[in-house]
Amino acid sequence: MSRVLRRTAFIACAGVALLIGCGSSSPAPLDRATDAHGGGVGSGGVGSAGAGSADPGDANAAPDVDCDGLSAELQGALDAAVEAQRLPGAAAAVSTGGCRWLGAAGVADAEDNVAMQPDDLFRVGSITKSFVAALALMLHAEGRLSLDDAVSRYVDGVPRGEQISVRQILNHTSGLFDFTSCDEFWSAALDDPTHRWTPAELVALAASKPPYFEPGQGFAYSNTNYIIAGLVVEAASGEPVGELLRARVIEPAELAHTYLDGAEAAVPGLVHGYGRSRGQLVDTTSAIDPSAAGTAGALVSTTGDLTRFYRKLLDGTLLGPAELAELTTWVDAPLGEVNGYGLGLSRRESQLGVEYGHDGSIWGFTSSSYHAIDSDASITVLVNLESGDAGRIVDELSNVLIMP
Template identity: 40%
Template sequence: MRSHVLATIAVVATSMALVGCATLQRTVEVQSDLDSLTKSGAVGSIATLDDNSTTTVLTSGVPHQTNGDSIGPRYRVRIAGVTKTFTAALVLQLVAQDKVGLDAPVQRYLPGLVPGDTITVRHLLQHRSGLAEFAGEPNADEWVAANENRTLTPADAVAIALSKPAQFEPGSAFRYTNTNYIVLGMLVEAVTGRSYADELRTRILEPLELEDTYLPPPGERDIRGEHMTGYADLPGGRTDVSRIEPSIPWSAGALVSTGKDLNTFWRALLSGRIVPENELTEMTTPHAGATEAEGLGYGLGVGSTELPCGVTYIGHSGGIYGYYTLSGATEDRAYTVTLTSTPKEQPDIVAMLSHALCP
């Protein structure tokens, strides 16, 4: 997983699919953002905007650099860290059902998994547990593992993290790590007695009819159906890295989805259809001192910021081999953008969000 680094994305030819009617200015500005990414060396990019009544899909570049095809409006991508918001939503549903306590020790639900009883469920959701990062280690690299035909269990991932010193005392600081959300996936399974994949499907994917969103099982390394290919600049040159081992990112970053599905998810989340009002307030309230790389204040599985126009954006970002996704919503609009290779110049995230979401 590469959770806060632009990992790959794309461009060369521009295609546009418009459904309904977005303002011309918004469309022009978002298209310009995508084209700038292409000019900066990205292979392809796709942005999906939703304003309640209409959906607009804009693209730049190509889905695969080996041919000149256009990017389709429902092409799937790996959404990486945006998976964490889905996991947080599952946990907060269990909190609302009095099956999990936000301030209860993790030991209550997963005895013996993490040391001591000072790490709470809230600490995991806020990345304040102090648990070290497991991802990226030689035996926990999803692209290398796919090439070597290896999988990784969640327990093994946690064991890798626990083999390193704690980063800080639980609750005393903020440090974004995938380990926190692997433990939360295990917690969902322990409390419900069902697999994380089953809970995700029955609680979120099926009720919202997110037909293009799925969690690949261990060993399923290719993306189903039409999708954008992810690329990385490796020592041997630009390389197709879209084939990865999903058991490594799992509940922290393995979901595959589309802009349309993600926008539907954010609209449902912020309207209270997934997480009840009390828990949603907890979820979307940033913790003091918890700030993501993109400058978003971090709550429970989501980031938030006030855009220059005064509207509040709630969302999450995610980077994994070949893909970087930024996805979220305001009260009136939802926006998802994915790149499939790293541009030479880092994009201005706040400007992109403002162009897509400000009135």
């Protein structure tokens, strides 16, 4: 098991599943842009009212949309993707043109051959970062923290914390070393998989290594940033981050199946996650305690909840106009298909137009969730294989939506 975990992704960089600690994403020069928005197999179904139904929450639903036909095409594409990538399973959600489709393919438990269901729970890795950034922006709106505050105002033990701003933590321009690139972290995590990590331990690991660059002088995706971000919002609010997430984001967005693992009681129904060793599946669902991911990647959710979250994050339900502008102030981010990173949010080009969301990878799982504002299309894909390519499936489902 340790050989599988050591060479596969832990908490992936936005935009592409990369090796441990996002090591293949070299630090890049900082290029800030200030434009906001303007700049089992066959188990799918559409809508809560049954296959082929229009989304009842979409007042602009087109009356001539063939939701039944779209459902069949999306399910076929998902089935084909699971087969092509040799995945144990995957679940997906698509919302567009008045149709809402939830689908699944493959298995949630390979040993007992349990079919995947559209509303199954997955670890979603770095998608957690969008939730934590939303919290920070809410506190910013209330004057409880400033994005330009030094992190040393809230958190002790951060190297050059007096020079690093909260904003630089949230958009990965701090230069802080990624603790998931530390051999010491992996040795300890694999020697004692039940060890409960404290944020201070994870920050100390990063502090033992030299920074990538001076604060604000480049971009380097680092999970350390979001461990610190969790500590910042706790210090600014005086509340535990798990309780804050539930009260300020999860419940207001009506996310019925989402929780921060390790900070809240687990909800039954988490699918099994897998790695591969010598061509064989290895169950890595609980290979490391979720505290090792914390506010950088410990969230558990469903395709439906994540699709709802990004829509509400971007439509002004959760954040006001000023905070949305901060959220979508981009720095150049050379992360695969991602070409910009805001505050816990990725931007990428697609055939549906500019998309906003995030990708994630954690032991046993990969994830990708994006919303294209101009085309009003949302796609979320969750995969229970840590070497799976959820983002590729997002693109394949996008192709279905643009077919004549």
